[in-house]
Amino acid sequence: MNGLEISPFIASLPKVELHIHIEGTLTPALRWKLAHRNNIPLPYATYEELVDSYNVTYNHRREVNGDNGAPTFLEAYFAGCQVLCTEDDFYELAMAYLEKAREMNVRYVEPFFDTQAHTRRGVPAETVLNGYLRAQRDGAERFGVPSNWIFCFLRDEPLEDGLKAYRAALPWARTKDGRGKGLFHAVGLASNEYNRPPGLFEEAFLLSKEDGLHLTMHCDVDQKDAAEHMHEAIFDICAGTGTDRIDHGLNALDRMDLIQGLKSRGIGLTLCPHAYHRRQATEVLFPKIRRLWDEGVKFCINSDDPTYMHNVWIDGNMMKVHEYCQFTKRDMAKLVQNAVEMSWADEDIKKEILRELESTICQN
Ligand SMILES: [Zn+2]
Numbered sequence: 001m002n003g004l005e006i007s008p009f010i011a012s013l014p015k016v017e018l019h020i021h022i023e024g025t026l027t028p029a030l031r032w033k034l035a036h037r038n039n040i041p042l043p044y045a046t047y048e049e050l051v052d053s054y055n056v057t058y059n060h061r062r063e064v065n066g067d068n069g070a071p072t073f074l075e076a077y078f079a080g081c082q083v084l085c086t087e088d089d090f091y092e093l094a095m096a097y098l099e100k101a102r103e104m105n106v107r108y109v110e111p112f113f114d115t116q117a118h119t120r121r122g123v124p125a126e127t128v129l130n131g132y133l134r135a136q137r138d139g140a141e142r143f144g145v146p147s148n149w150i151f152c153f154l155r156d157e158p159l160e161d162g163l164k165a166y167r168a169a170l171p172w173a174r175t176k177d178g179r180g181k182g183l184f185h186a187v188g189l190a191s192n193e194y195n196r197p198p199g200l201f202e203e204a205f206l207l208s209k210e211d212g213l214h215l216t217m218h219c220d221v222d223q224k225d226a227a228e229h230m231h232e233a234i235f236d237i238c239a240g241t242g243t244d245r246i247d248h249g250l251n252a253l254d255r256m257d258l259i260q261g262l263k264s265r266g267i268g269l270t271l272c273p274h275a276y277h278r279r280q281a282t283e284v285l286f287p288k289i290r291r292l293w294d295e296g297v298k299f300c301i302n303s304d305d306p307t308y309m310h311n312v313w314i315d316g317n318m319m320k321v322h323e324y325c326q327f328t329k330r331d332m333a334k335l336v337q338n339a340v341e342m343s344w345a346d347e348d349i350k351k352e353i354l355r356e357l358e359s360t361i362c363q364n
Helices: 008-012 028-037 047-053 073-081 087-103 125-143 159-172 198-210 226-236 250-254 256-265 273-277 282-294 314-324 329-342 347-362
Strands: 015-017 106-109 149-154 184-190 214-219 245-248 268-271 299-301
Touching: 008 314, 008 329, 015 314, 015 329, 028 047, 028 087, 087 106, 087 125, 106 347, 125 159, 149 159, 159 184, 159 198, 184 198, 198 214, 198 226, 214 226, 226 245, 226 250, 226 256, 250 256, 250 268, 250 282, 268 329, 273 282, 273 314, 282 299, 282 314, 299 314, 299 329, 314 329, 329 347
Parallel strands: 015 106, 149 184, 184 214, 214 245, 245 268, 268 299
Antiparallel strands: none
16 A cells, blocks of 8 residues: 555445455465365465465566566466365355455445356356355345345457356346346456457347346456457447446546547446556556546446455555545545446445445534
């Protein structure tokens, strides 16, 4: 956090997290424990070495940034996944996150997950899905953090594999026929977007829309063809109806037609400031976020993969924009309100968070 402390105001704000990858919450402590429980060898001799490996700023994308000898972010992330083997492992991962969420006053969360990163290692999809389903129920009961999950297609894998994974996971969805188990209510598009525009997954998007699911997709910052990918996401996919939400999407600032499209179609961005702050200077990044705000683009503040991003969680991300974008306390409340409105939570949950938000603001 570069010496920036989380203020009591930011700590006390009720929060909504819409952009967090559950595997990106795997702490070194849990990874160490699961590696030993499952006899998975780690390339670190001691726990301290493992912890140290999380302190680096990974090479974001070798295809874009060149090879500086550091592992890429995705290599580090998928290496962490190796220790997740049994239903209990996935359950513990999710419960540890939901407990942490409660400590940060997160009132509702829509975590991303995928099955492909695990089935390709030989873990059955139902092992993953049942672990998260149990955590969804117990996390709401024990920690008071309700969650609706987002199934992600890995965009650097073939469409056919994604469709197969989706069909296998569908019995765990919250589909419009009401027959699913209720774990996930949306689909997303994640992993490496190099030369993988969202349009490649059109068939998958149409299918999930038909099943009554919401749709979001990553348009990561400063990637190759970032503006073109955003244009597709806003205007072209789903037979021209566009996506419901975009993850990241800071490159909307590159082109006025993207700003206009986001506004006219009511598409919100789930920003993760610290993820960009790792690669951009304070005086470059935060004025951009401020400009999006001044342009009237709707966005909210999230954390992405906190354990692989210097342990900066949603509260740290909110503190950064509070400080560096000079957002007032009222502005910060508006960012939470945006998250509530952009979420696909049930109406009673939304109302309760807005009521709490109002009373927090009145006390500040
Ligand atoms: Zn992400």
